[in-house]
Amino acid sequence: MLRNIIFRTGRILKARINDFRYQLAVGVWHRPAVYLCYALNGNRVGVDTWVLIGLVAAGGQLNSSQAVAAEVVRHFNIGGQSLNNALIQFAAQAELELIFSADLLRELASPELRGDMSAEQALTHLLHGSGFTYRFIDTDTVTLERSPEATELSNLPPPVTLDAMTVVGLKTGEAGAEIATERMLDEARTYAVSHIASATGTDTPIKQIPQSVHALKRPLLDDQQTINLSESLLNVSGVVPRNVLYSPVIEGTLIRGFRSEQLIDGFTQYYNPGDRESTINIDRIEVLKGSNALLYSGGSGSPVGGVVNLLSKLPQAKAFGEAGFRIGSHSFYQPFFDVNQPLNANILLRMTGEYTNARHDIDIIETQRFNLNPALTLTDNEQTRLTIQAKLSRWQQPEYQGLPATGSIAGDFATRPDLFVGPDNLPDSHSDADALWATLDRQLTGSWRVNLKARYAQAKFDEKIQTLFGSDGLIADRPLLPASNWALVNAELFQQQHERSVLGNLQGKFKLGPSENNLLLGADYSRLQDAGFIEGNFGALGLGVGTVDLRAPLFATPYDVPGPGQENQFIENITYGAYLQWQSTLYRRLHWLSGLRLGKVGIDFNNAQTGIHAKTDTLKWLPRLGGVIDLNDEVSWFVSYSEGMRGQPFVNFVDTPAPELSNHLETGLKFKVSNQFSGQLALYQIERSQVAVTDSSDFLRRSVAAGRQRSRGVEMDLLWQPVEGFSVLANYAHTDARFMDDKAGVAAGNRLAQVPEDAGRLWAHYRFQQDALQGFSVGFGVYARAGAYLSNNNRFKTAGYHSFDAALAYETGRFKWAATVKNLSDEDYFQPYGYFEGRVAPAAGRAGFLSFSIKY
Template structure:
């Protein structure tokens, strides 16, 4: 294994094409037999005592706080006041209060209509600490309040709903309003809105190679890991927002393949008390036809039982010859609310994708045409190759309970299965053996993964003197058991200048056959405090455990990694003036190494980041985050000198730079989104590559600009127009830095007519039809062409 795309990417690099698991190693990656994980059991027992005299602002004045036995509260701490999460206005002429009644719990989520109204009197109350300073009226969504393109709070960053301006970390959010305006083709397209994010390549089956700020990142769904990210990982029909935490968030997120660069958390839509149904169609370029629906139906009065279901079905061709895509996603959700402090949410996710396996093209003949040329749209296999496929089936349950005005708790668990059946051919090397001739290998890669992920939190909110505090005690575990086998065979030599591809014959010799068990788990304590409403502190610590038990029948290997590490996190935000805050933070990451060929067991990989920047909420609706960062990654796997497959862990990499995510909404109907990142991601220490070598798939500079305007009155009322661009500089294709894909700029646009009940429009991607290559996700020396000009028509009905 090399230091490129972290274990799985290297493993998948040359073989498991399609990004999915390209599991046939090249000469450096050649035998990634191994690993995945053993299991661990971690239980958290949190004993909580009552302290201080507690007086809840949300309860009647004559409410008597119950004391615990003989404890004398006044002798312990100063008076403690529970603070409300909503601002309240005192009544100057209070009326006598009736006898106390049972305190109502949070009602089932009721969503403000998506179309902004000019009447602010009906706007939802804002959480304490949110500064609007202009911009569109606030809309309450099932993922939190938003003001047009600006999300006002985040749950992902702290696992408590916190105003983004009070979080000492760079957090970028893409709300549903942005997705509806831009009409992205999938998650990979939507992630371009966020600075310093490298999404998965198109035509990949699983999501093993996301990057944030140059280092590996994982996609979570509703705060839980999604190992391998299989099934239909492109659909946005069930997405309410996308939250990206930049840098390691180790005290809260450890599960998955390895979130040392950041977390991409997809937050799902939830049921509401408003009955509605939507159906829509998108059709156009590359024979795309996508039909989607979103149905919300209360099934009991008073919001005690709600149901919502989203889904879409898509069929399309591809910019690459031969490839035909098929996919579907179904997402049912039930929500039960006893209106007395307890909510139960049950979510299902069932999806599938299939298309012909795609391995990418070599750098020779594409980005380097000095000796020969390969057609960019070439499908490097036989046209009669069958479709590989991946499925995902999972069920998630979450319970939320309020014990009283101070204490609340939540617990979430997900059980899922991901399957992958991938087969075809791939290039044995990324450079020709001679002339334009490459070795061609066949492979068959079946993967069966079972995952149980869980997270439980106990939260207290209270005030002491001039401080408002939130304390969280958490426990989480991610248990993944998988079986992965890669059969490989030599299929012949192929001249890519005049290719004739051999028929596919399933190989019979296994390169590896692994049964693995991974368990990432830990206990977390976190404290947030607002002091005099001007200084906002965050501190926490996690006791983290990485347990891996990997066996390989081919290599005859059997190893166990069982490592523990305390991880700190701390940061602060200082409000300088209204709408401008400065922040700084320190955080760590910790992850298991899934594939490792060596005599001993691998050590967990570590990362640590320091970061500082500004949070903005300026007049005229100008808001965002600007940050400077340095993230260092250690225990990176490298090959031993002179070895084709034996590895050691002496590598170190560093990413540093600057990024900004901004929105500006100066007037009704006008919304502007802008992002920019400068990331210098390099090798610091490696036994094969010199210090200063650029990391693969990380543009030094990249940025996004999008402007959308919807006419508010006149004969053009309800007409919306949008235009944007995305730009990225050159990227290394692999760690050897032999090939680089050139920089590029693409333009997109939209024209639509939008009402509350229906809309029609046309959107265009890459309008200048710029032809360019991007690195393939494996990070092992392959490239793929980006889509050319694509024009799509879309429509929606709502009733």
Template sequence: MVGRAVGVLRSKLGMCAVLCVGIVLFATAHSRQAVAAEVNSRNTVQQFDIPSQPLSGALKDFALAAGLQLSFNDDLAAGRVSPDVRGSYTNEQALQLLLAGSGLTYRFSGGDTVIVERDSSSGIVPGMVGAGAAGAAAGAAAGMTATVQKPVKVPEIMVKDVKERDNDTKSYVAEEANTATRTDTPIKDVPQSIQVITRKVIEEQRTFRLQNTLENISGINATESGASLYDSLIIRGFTATDRSYFRNGLIDPFAQFTASDTYNIRRIEVLKGPASVLYGQGDPGGVINLVTNRPLPNAAYMANVTLGNFNFYRSELDATGPLNASKTVMYRLNVAGQKAHSFIDYANRDLAAIAPAVTWLMGSRTTLTVEADYLRRWSNDPYGLPAQGSYLPNINGPIPRERSVTLGPFSTFNRTSYRVGYDLTHQFNNDWSIRNAYRHTIAEDDRNNLYASGTTLDPDERTLQRFQVLQPAVNRRHAHSMITNLVGHLRFLEMDHTLLTGFELRQEKVDQFQFQFDAAPPLDLFAPNYGLPPLPFTNPPSSLTGDTQTAGFYAQDQITILPQLKLLAGLRFDYVHQSTNNSPGGTQPDQKADNNAVSPRVGVVYSPIEPWSLYASWTRGFQPNSPSNFNPNGDLFKPERSTQYEIGTKYFFLDNRVSATLAWYHLTRENLLTPSPDPAQAVQGFSVQTGEQRSQGIELDVTAQLTSGWNVIASYAYTDAEVTKDNTPALVNQRLSNVPYNKMTLWSTYYFQEGALKGFGAGGGIFAYTGRNATIFDPTLPEIPGYVRADGALYYNHELQPGNWLGAKMLNIAVNMRNLLDQRYVATSYNGSNQFFFGEPRTVLATVGLRF
């Protein structure tokens, strides 16, 4: 018995010894890491531009520029004015310059935290200089109460956000993207393909439309004209519907119908594949998240004017800065106005937009941003041309690229969107934070919108039969969206965890949507007469109302199993209630449907060496079917389901100045509706749920800042997308429309950094597509031929001398040229139909901008 006790005691002592040794080793390693982090924080070289101002404001500017947490008592800096600190310094050098002669000193704590306090050895009482006896009394009071005053600390989320915004305007490379995990996770640690277009790409390419900007990303193709009122895109072979568009992490259900403008967009993040685990019902190809501009603590202003052919005129304004001396309240204002025709007759592209935002640093750990957005488009939405004369021979010759099939001056299609919302974040401590965000969106179509489109081409191959559509009343839709996310970092079972839990509430409601269909006057494509008025409408109006309500709860854990091995697992539960009335005159009772779905995601990332990671993932998605679809047995259709398997590799090297992602994926879309196999039921519009489509391929995306002034963005995609199951045998094995087997893009810019050409730059690129299937519903049409388009640009950036009569800091001049060789090519078919859009002819845009 005694021997057994002694043995147990020895065992316990041995365990304690091992534990003690482990604690000592861990403490030593942790201490070394802390020392290394502190050395890095002290010696990191930054570019500082901190003007002379009250010392408290200068210290906050320093924290934001250096990416450090700065803690100090506001009263200690009272009455002091900082000197200018401009140029390249280490963080410690810049801080020493700011505090010189102030009677304050500093110390680093925890690597990235700096504490500013009174320097008792200096003999100077902070707040006393220049303030007389009152200042001395105030300074003495500040010193007496320093131990009880709450320190002022720049919120960590604000520091990180400002630094990221600055990077987005200087480089093509993004290291992190919140869209993939709703947490701040490096892209290399995400087991799914995610691509980012930064503000620098948008500005250097001068792309105002989403589809032009996203052309830089592999696996994305457009299905609309660049002059259209809509954003219609394909991601990984599948159409992106209104479920695919997000703004600052909240669904933006009407973005597709108002053609998002880039005037207030800081970056665009695209997460490839099903994303229902975080975003609920959606399309299998992926989600597009637009990240808007936010207020900055330092005053900055930018204005530019762009002129181009096809009577293009555009002006933009961007202003930001503090609204109070302590810089705890900041604003941002983006404004854009555009008056423009297009290469298509009568297809104007007029726009007015304004986006104000205000950020309030409510405390050391709490930030509130309130923002709004107004976008108005005046348009005559163009529709496509027949194949004969666009890319097939026509007995009358080629159809002119500028030909419009609308009703000319009688056609209008104007639309307005309004957004208003808030984003509230709070850090409980260094490990736990919460975010609550809400947005209300309204989209309106004007009263008496009228447009026309072609149906069939007569045997003479010049007379196009058309139909016309009238929206006799103001059509209105509105949406509410709210998310609440709780993010925490903890250690459990000897592994680090980043835990995300959250819930989401949505409502999208069609208040009124009325329209009338009827025949339109035929159009001679080679001698059009746009003076013919629209024909009278004899068919009764149809109406549509609808309401979709969604509640979702999700949980996700990012686990660091080993330093080189990370696991991501997530699960979401959704409940969706739909009601719709889609009947002539709106006299039929509402049709309702209730759906629920569970969406999982599992992924693993292995990094054999620091800049290189390998990953694999499995994701599921869902999309409810409309309750207005007809099922022969009277039951509601189950939701569509999508499943993706993806493996790939990511590589960040040259100090994260080069990013590359190579991915292979296999993506299946199931439970698609297909006509009933019973001909009698099919004639009546009944469907069955047996359809399936599959897309698989390889994608490569590269962004790089190879040297100072040289940036590159490139992509390649091989996409094999086809119908795999359908009750119409002719559709099986058909390639999905508008999806090329191969797509390749390359864009690069270079700015001279010294010598006589300093400030000058040039850029250019190629965008190449192989042939695409025009439509799966007409096997007689051959595929759309491939094409290669070349673009170019010239730049001149000149720093202006201080005190110039404009008061500006920088002059920017750019000339962008699209389709340099003026090639005639068909860019796409209209949503997979037998109507086709030409690509833009040679387009030149000249921009002059000033930064203040």
């Protein structure tokens, strides 16, 4: 008897086998409308049972956009098991029709398959060593065949060849091969993300993570034609990125009102120097909100506000490449490339690179930056994968210090928004970063996996500035002398760092009664050495090297190097810890996460010039607890609690230095309705304690770890994809970040600087499906936010603003061109800049960009 098992969406199929026609009965098999059909023939054909596994689609509808090519990258999560069962799961997750002989495969075992990859890569991995290979019959149907070598060496009979089988029904691609290819790419361009690894260290469905987490896929960045990383972060609620004009000498991105950490593949960037705005090597951006002490340390310790983890593009098994060029307003030009070239099945190479030259509508500002990102992967395509990566990154630009509040958003005179504060002879500031790191991932058994990472990095930056000095010191939002005169100070900041980090974890999966469990044991160690100097020249009398009247600015005093340039400030940060994390799913409805870290923060600060030497040495248990309850198949409720600990370098303490502490409480809903409408709604509170504040009773104005701050808010992130090719992304955040006492020299209840109370983003994109417009896509977005205070004293506040952007693209075959306009309506506004804890930066005016690229 020939048994044909066909998994298909709810439509009546007709099959013709050996010239006999059968009407297949359709019956429900399991959610979400997957159907099991049997066609029984009275004659037995050979000894094999043949299986046709087809497209699995939710809601009982077959959407033509779900046709996918072998190259489309999807997320796979298949445990080690029989090859027969593994292939059934593969077909469902890849949304491909797969024809194979079940009887020949049942006795074969398959390796575990987890991660993002193409269907070809996944099949190659599953079939490695099985004696079978695969062949695509058409764009969404693949069949397995015994390899010639395996047939010769085995005693098994050759595969049975079926007579012609025709599956009648609408298949994508009938309008032509070119249109089918375009539609196959559509699925890869969706913005939705089902799994994320950064939050738990394991590949976990977002719906099961008791924390606000977000992932920005490459298709979103491409559709928005992102020029820099900072603008891409506006797609996540509660994130305030650092202004792109700011020199890359500090990581200033705020999440939920507090400083965050930027990581690359799990490694902290500390100062985040070099070409930090490039997106050429980013495959995905994962954002975690709140305290994240369990998994991430390094630098000064664990994050307080949140984490931005940049996941790099990695080598792939199939050769491809792209080269392009972008030009834009203000003499902007940017060549870029991405080349992936496997040497053989076990050695894979990839290199990305980008150079950017960009002027600004601010006087004399011209930015030059570039980065190169080589990667090499060695793999047996089964259990072991070793990836070695490197990054070479450079940035240079005249140091931009912003504009004082007086003369821009306050005062009785107006400073030109495009004014550059400083003399014409000011040399460029520089920021460099180089790193080499390796990741070893090995599947030990069907249940246990080990992951090890190690990195060496070095960086340096040199800032040269002629800055303003006002009645409020270097904040300089108020003039020193009425009504528009400031003193000038020549200054230089130089730092260089050497960092060594090692991270590792062991992951085990097991079942216990009605529960499915995931155990993670990990440890990490980071040592960062930082040396440099800060020098300033306040003039012979301490009243500045000169003055400037910003009513009629004339910078007649040239810049001179303010000191000998000898390193006199030395910092050594040593952070390490070990952790245990347990994830458990009970009855498929309750998802529990618990973890405990024993973390160490050690900071040795030595200022040879002043004779100040301070050491921090703190060991502390840091817990993480959370749970998710699936209220139904579409909505989940979560709650979580976590703690963090971060050292405080560059601070002269009165007594024994202490690290900053934080605790984070969050609850909310996660939902995904009909595979079209998804998102998260969250309420949270973060409290910071032991924040360094100046001791007003100390003659030397040293600090004590005694300040308290708190951030509360509500956030919403939504994604709506109602029809093929159309996506809408929206977010909103209300953030209330305040000082809880007056120990920082400001009144209790003051708001934290640079944090808008309300902010939101809306982006809509449509890829045309009509034959005449195939390849065209359009997008439109708006970002709006309330005003924010410039400094913690809450003396000055910017007004709220909004900004529109629009995009148009056309892609056909190997070629693509795109056009985008930023600040479409040429809005005029100021943003808090945060230079010496004050000042503002003007909005970039309307700017247009064109890009062209070719792929192979």
